[in-house]
Amino acid sequence: MQDNARAFFEQAIATPSPSGYEERIQKLIRDYITPHADRVRIDVHGNLIAEIGNADGPRLMLAGHCDQIGMLVSHIDENGFVYAQTIGGWDPQQLIGQAMSIWTDSGEVPAVISRKPIHLLNQDERKKVVGLDEMWLDVGASCDKQAREKIRIGDPITLDLQLRPLMNSLVSGPGMDNKTGMWTVIEALRRAKALAGAGGLGCHLHSVSTVQEEIGLRGAKTAAGGIHPDVAIAVDVTHASDCPTIDKNKQGDLRLGGGPVIFRGPNINPKVAARLIELAETNNIPYQLAAIGRATPNDANVLQLHGAGVATGLVAIPNRYMHSAVEAISLDDIDHVAQLLAHFAAALKSDDDFTPGGQI
Ligand SMILES: [Zn+2]
DSSP states (O other), X not given: OOHHHHHHHHHHHHSXXXXXXOHHHHHHHHHHHGGGOSEEEEOTTOOEEEEEEOTTSOEEXXXXXOOBOEEEEEEEOTTSOEEEEEESOOOGGGTTTEEEEEEETTEEEXXXXXXXXXXXXXXXXXXSOOOGGGOEEEOOOSSHHHHXXXXXXXXXXXXXXXXXXOSTTEEEOTTHHHHHHHHHHHHHHHHHHHHHGGGOOSSEEEEEEEOOGGGTSHHHHHHHHHHOOSEEEEEEEXXXXXXXXXXXXXXXXXXXXXXOEEEEXXXXXXXXXXXXXXXXXXXXXXXXXXXXXXXXXXXXXXHHTSTTOOEEEEEXXXXXXXXXTTOEEEHHHHHHHHHHHHHHHHHOXXXXXXXXXXXX
């Protein structure tokens, strides 16, 4: 991984992007990819689309959602304590005792979220799973007036956006879902250009940082409406099964550092999956297989259903502790995913036929 690509990943983790509030991260991405793309634009929904390649070739859309789960200021009480609602799927237990950031028009306001101490919980309260309505954010304000001078209803909130390096190229922090996937589709454009060389790409590649995946796959849907891809590959995180209490019999055997996870199942075009496997093997990229027998809970779901149908693939990054402050991934995996996607773009040609079973 090049130093500037690594720095871009670290900056993305440090940049807030709760669903619906992705402007800051899209600006960061635009600044990074503009020198490498023929065209970069942001649509009215907020999706960022970077393009290179042959405008007459098959349209390939690589989709990685840049939004992360977060919270939203919904009330400030008379003592200046802040109450929030969630954006996306939270386990409230993950929030107790966290450092938080409230992102206002004038910048970041540091906060903490907690509940009353264990010493003061009665026997019933100790046994109960805590709900979000029993927690509040504390910014240190002395009264509501002081809090309201800085914070407005509707301001977005994230966990403290710190990246923590672990052993063996693992890193941990909030928002690996799915800034990792976003990074791979943006990085793939840069690498596909290098792979294609002077002749250029045969396909028209659109690398898209999609918005609002966490609240219903909304950005991928509108982005596809503007691009009309022939082939699309979504990149998102998936649950690794290489830590305690995860059942491999249910989740499959997926390891951090084991390489890109190539999904197979009805939501996936079989020829796209087969080509991804073939390209991984011929280019010595490690990979893992996973199955899903229903509509996928990520951008691949809506991409396949766009228009008269899109040949859709799903490549995933193994992730431990999804939707928490300590999501863990392997940097080697995201490097390999970007490489696999770049090879897919470089191999895609006008006469490729992804009709299952071929034309009759
Ligand atoms: Zn995701």
